[in-house]
Amino acid sequence: MSQSLNPLAPPTHPDQREIILNWLKANVPDTRVRHILRVEEMAIELANCHGLDAGKAAKAGLMHDLAKFFKPLRLLQMAQKEGLTLDSVDIANPHLLHAEVGAIVARDQFGVFDPDILQAICDHTLGSPGMSALSCVVYLADGLEPGRGDTPELEELRHLSRQDLDQAIWRLADYSLRHLLDARHLIHPRTVLTRNWFLQKGFKRSPRKH
Numbered sequence: 001m002s003q004s005l006n007p008l009a010p011p012t013h014p015d016q017r018e019i020i021l022n023w024l025k026a027n028v029p030d031t032r033v034r035h036i037l038r039v040e041e042m043a044i045e046l047a048n049c050h051g052l053d054a055g056k057a058a059k060a061g062l063m064h065d066l067a068k069f070f071k072p073l074r075l076l077q078m079a080q081k082e083g084l085t086l087d088s089v090d091i092a093n094p095h096l097l098h099a100e101v102g103a104i105v106a107r108d109q110f111g112v113f114d115p116d117i118l119q120a121i122c123d124h125t126l127g128s129p130g131m132s133a134l135s136c137v138v139y140l141a142d143g144l145e146p147g148r149g150d151t152p153e154l155e156e157l158r159h160l161s162r163q164d165l166d167q168a169i170w171r172l173a174d175y176s177l178r179h180l181l182d183a184r185h186l187i188h189p190r191t192v193l194t195r196n197w198f199l200q201k202g203f204k205r206s207p208r209k210h
């Protein structure tokens with residue numbers, strides 16, 4: 001995890017999924033629970049497509065939005081207590097911290113200590129330059145699960161997400177950035193850094209195309 005959540009010994013509960021799902025049903029509106037379940041399903045599908053650990057993808061998908069409905073002050077306080085470095089955009093829009101704070105909840109409330117899963121939860125909204133394939137899968141599942149719509153652009157991105165994780169990441173980052181620009185929202189620089197990192201990775205793979 002780029003911002004040091006401490007990976008200690010893992011006490012894994014056999015009924016962990018049911019416990020997490022019950023917590024979500026009590027703390028998150030039904031529409032968001034349905035989104036979370038679609039993210040879990042798409043993360044499993046993408047993990048299988050790309051030869052990744054589908055169990056880890058499922059867990060990160062199920063837990064990615066644990067802190068989605070935490071109030072801004074709570075998000076800021078938890079992030080500060082954890083010692084996370086905050087960008088000015090995080091301070092202006094603490095909602096963006098729900099990703100990192102979700103990983104803190106996964107660790108502290110549900111005893112998840114797997115650093116790959118915690119990092120994928122952290123990365124799900126803004127991405128991260130050089131993020132792992134597991135993080136890519138959860139970022140893509142969050143942005144492209146079927147409930148996001150069925151425009152030709154989204155369908156193309158879904159197709160790409162099954163073929164090429166790197167290209168799908170920068171294309172989905174571009175898609176998000178376009179929406180943020182149109183809405184005249186602040187843009188967190190990490191999305192731009194993520195987009196550039198994965199675009200450049202593509203240049204290195206096929207230099208003559210660019």
Ligand SMILES: Nc1ncnc2c1ncn2[C@@H]1O[C@H](COP(=O)(O)OP(=O)(O)O)[C@@H](O)[C@H]1O
Nearest residue numbers: 095096125126176180185186187188189190191
């Ligand atoms: N790079 C970014 N900079 C600023 N705001 C962003 C960025 N990425 C996403 N957001 C905004 O943060 C909010 C949460 O993002 P996300 O978790 O992807 O949303 P949701 O799952 O609710 O669609 C959304 O309102 C989105 O517009």
